[in-house]
Amino acid sequence: MDLELAPDDRAFRDELRKWLARNVKKRATSKPRTLEPGAEGTVEGQRAWQRKLHDAGYVGIGWPREFGGRGASLMQQVILGEELSRHGAPGIIGILSVQMVGPTLIQWGTEAQKKRYLPKILTAEEIWCQGYSEPGAGSDLAALQTRAVLDGDHYVVNGQKIWTSNAHFADWMFCLVRTDPEAPKHRGISYILIDMKTPGITVRPLVQMTKDAQFNEVFLDNVRVPASNIVGEPNHGWWVANTTLQHERNMLGSPTHSANLFDGLLRIARARRKNGRRATEDPVTRQQLAALKTEVEAMRLNFYRNLTEAMRGKEPGVEASITKLNITSLNHRLAEAVLELLGPYGSLYRGSKHLVDDGFWPYELMFSLGMIIGGGTSQIQKNIIAQRGLGLPRAN
Ligand SMILES: Cc1cc2nc3c(=O)[nH]c(=O)nc-3n(C[C@H](O)[C@H](O)[C@H](O)COP(=O)(O)OP(=O)(O)OC[C@H]3O[C@@H](n4cnc5c(N)ncnc54)[C@H](O)[C@@H]3O)c2cc1C
Missing domain, CATH: 1.20.140.10 (Butyryl-CoA Dehydrogenase, subunit A, domain 3)
Structure with a gap:
């Protein structure tokens, strides 16, 4: 392990430091900021901050260039995280989108899905939430019961998600649904992208012990989702879901x-x-x-x-x-x-x-x-x- 920065990385860090010095407001004390996206300022303010970071080329820097990233090395991604934190910069509101669903789409998505979703993830034009947990499926995630039934070129989704962070302002949800109830439990799951404005979705905020309501119950009642919104193959969602979980754990x-x-x-x-x-x-x-x-x-x-x-x-x-x-x-x-x-x-x-x-x-x-x-x-x-x-x- 070499703890010295390579010349390229040092140049990246120095340029970033200059940008942060110009663009992050000095704070009165050195108290830390929380990592939670919903915690500071308004949603619009936070979208604007992410846009500004993106315009400067500092969002999704590890993504390949063809999808709007910089193809930056892991080292530069670490430098970015450390410098943002050192300068007391706010977190980005689209963190689940940029760090979790974006890389998952890059790995598993069709060309059409990548083209449709990735650019708006970087600019925070579209914010995503994660529809995995259900009242009877948390640690044992593969026990999930939300059903999606194919009807023509749409799936009809019914069920309930819980603890869905940011669902109250998210534009999209990456969601796990059961598409084959007969298959062994890990094999009947699909990973589907749901527009939160679709009729039949009700979001009910849950108040946490912090007194904030940053996560929610999400009820899905005959929600019609285009079949083309499945990521990967139908019934192979467990593997796609695990890509996202791996990125979440790293984050x-x-x-x-x-x-x-x-x-x-x-x-x-x-x-x-x-x-x-x-x-x-x-x-x-x-x-x-x-x-x-x-x-x-x-x-x-x-x-x-x-x-x-x-x-x-x-x-x-x-x-x-x-x-x-x-x-x-x-x-x-x-x-x-x-x-x-x-x-x-x-x-x-x-x-x-x-x-x-x-x-x-x-x-x-x-x-x-x-x-x-x-x-x-x-x-x-x-x-x-x-x-x-x-x-x-x-x-x-
Ligand atoms: C702040 C916060 C944000 C969240 N955001 C989201 C989100 O955006 N989207 C989403 O889908 N989910 C979200 N979750 C849900 C989270 O993923 C689940 O709470 C978590 O997976 C645990 O599931 P559970 O709450 O159903 O608890 P359970 O699985 O019911 O577990 C209850 C207790 O039993 C223990 N336990 C369970 N199984 C075992 C085992 N096999 N061995 C030993 N102990 C076990 C657990 O450790 C725990 O202590 C969020 C949760 C929190 C706290």
């Missing part, structure tokens, strides 16, 4: 956010007093800071190790599960450590004039719990690591 595994959270923790520890002295002089706090910093560094190095493997052409395997499992838990514990330092102030939430960092930390504590569940729970990641990584037998 949830960046260590930059953890590093930012640690910086915030350290800033607060330096400013607070504990047991009559500065918190950073308190031995218990020092132990805790050292342990957390060690974990952040371990995840950073683990990330570089995975990156090196990926740059050598190795397909990601259990590494994505190891990263997802550890980083989501680490982020939650970093927020917890801050709240412990803040004492009673830590539990103040929206509406109080005594908020620390605008109430970011209790938000992060609650939000990060969701990340431990979303994209495959920690228990499921442990099963994957145990079975596929360590070769342990399945526990039944």
Whole structure:
């Protein structure tokens, strides 16, 4: 592993830094921003920000040039993520579109699908949501029951999705439906693209513990979807779906956010007093800071190790599960450590004039719990690591 940047990568980073310095508003404090797309500003404001980034050539940079990307190396994609985060730039609203459905369409879509959908994903003209989970199918995703029945050149879709992030403003949904109820459960599923304006779709927001409603129930009642909207072959959706899931796990595994959270923790520890002295002089706090910093560094190095493997052409395997499992838990514990330092102030939430960092930390504590569940729970990641990584037998 060589931690020095190659000349091309350094030039890319320097150009990017200049652009960010000109285009990202300076913020009063160094408090971290959340990764959640719906969390900041209006939807229109966020679409405009993505468009601006796109115009400058910084959205979907890993996509091939023919589809509007820059064919950028993995290293440059990492640099982009790190620099955006370092400059406190907002996340992009179309993150699920750019990082999940876009690459899936590039791999599995027809030429017509690529031409129709990819350009509007980059510009945020069309935002996508992910219709996988159902009330009876989360971890056991292949148990999904939403039915799609062929009727002429359309499928008629009936069923219910749940926990669908951003469905309340999404234009499209990439959705898993059962097209062959007789086949073994993994083999009767199709991956279909549904226009959220189609008659028969009802979106009902669910309020989370953060008090935001960023995910939803989606009811599909005789929704007619063109058969040409299937991605890959009918009944082969499970394999297409897994491409998307792999991209999702990679997306949830960046260590930059953890590093930012640690910086915030350290800033607060330096400013607070504990047991009559500065918190950073308190031995218990020092132990805790050292342990957390060690974990952040371990995840950073683990990330570089995975990156090196990926740059050598190795397909990601259990590494994505190891990263997802550890980083989501680490982020939650970093927020917890801050709240412990803040004492009673830590539990103040929206509406109080005594908020620390605008109430970011209790938000992060609650939000990060969701990340431990979303994209495959920690228990499921442990099963994957145990079975596929360590070769342990399945526990039944
Ligand atoms: C913030 C957030 C955003 C989300 N966004 C989306 C979205 O946009 N689109 C979408 O489709 N879904 C979304 N989800 C849903 C998410 O994918 C599911 O919540 C997740 O897969 C778990 O499924 P479940 O909630 O049905 O829990 P269940 O699968 O019912 O699990 C309940 C508990 O049992 C454990 N468990 C289940 N099976 C096993 C097993 N085999 N071994 C050990 N333990 C097990 C789980 O770990 C968990 O603790 C989101 C979830 C969250 C929290």
